[in-house]
Amino acid sequence: MITPRDITIAAVSVAATFAITAVSAPKPMGSVAIAWGDVPVQQEEVRAVRQFLRAPTATLDELELHVTTLPAGATSHAPHKHANEELVIIKEGEVEVLVDGQMKRVGPGSVVFNASNEMHSLRNIGAGPATYHVINWTSSATPSARKQ
Numbered sequence: 001m002i003t004p005r006d007i008t009i010a011a012v013s014v015a016a017t018f019a020i021t022a023v024s025a026p027k028p029m030g031s032v033a034i035a036w037g038d039v040p041v042q043q044e045e046v047r048a049v050r051q052f053l054r055a056p057t058a059t060l061d062e063l064e065l066h067v068t069t070l071p072a073g074a075t076s077h078a079p080h081k082h083a084n085e086e087l088v089i090i091k092e093g094e095v096e097v098l099v100d101g102q103m104k105r106v107g108p109g110s111v112v113f114n115a116s117n118e119m120h121s122l123r124n125i126g127a128g129p130a131t132y133h134v135i136n137w138t139s140s141a142t143p144s145a146r147k148q
Helices: 004-024
Strands: 041-043 048-055 062-070 085-092 095-099 102-106 111-114 121-124 130-138
Touching: 062 121, 095 111
Parallel strands: none
Antiparallel strands: 041 048, 048 062, 062 130, 085 111, 085 130, 095 102, 095 121
């Protein structure tokens, strides 16, 4: 038999669950302008990275933007794939990218689209540094990663 005490406990539990969910769910990012100099540089093993954005938006589960600078001859990482899609926009330098199973050379102003779960890579083939913007996103339509 359900008692008034049971109903009260259930109601408090439901209310607490909704409150915790509302507090833990990150608020969608609104419009923003971020100055280049305001973003700290994180020196990683091979590359320098500026992390500009990583947050949900009104239409995306996550929008992530970072800018990477690679020294001459360096590769950011081994060829890989992931479920999310990404755009790479070359700011400076000349790079070689793996796209659709082929290596392609691109330079400043070039755009590379890496489709979901397709192998890709990037290597600086120029004499100086290469800097590029990487824009990743995930949404409810992002598929689960397939076995590699």
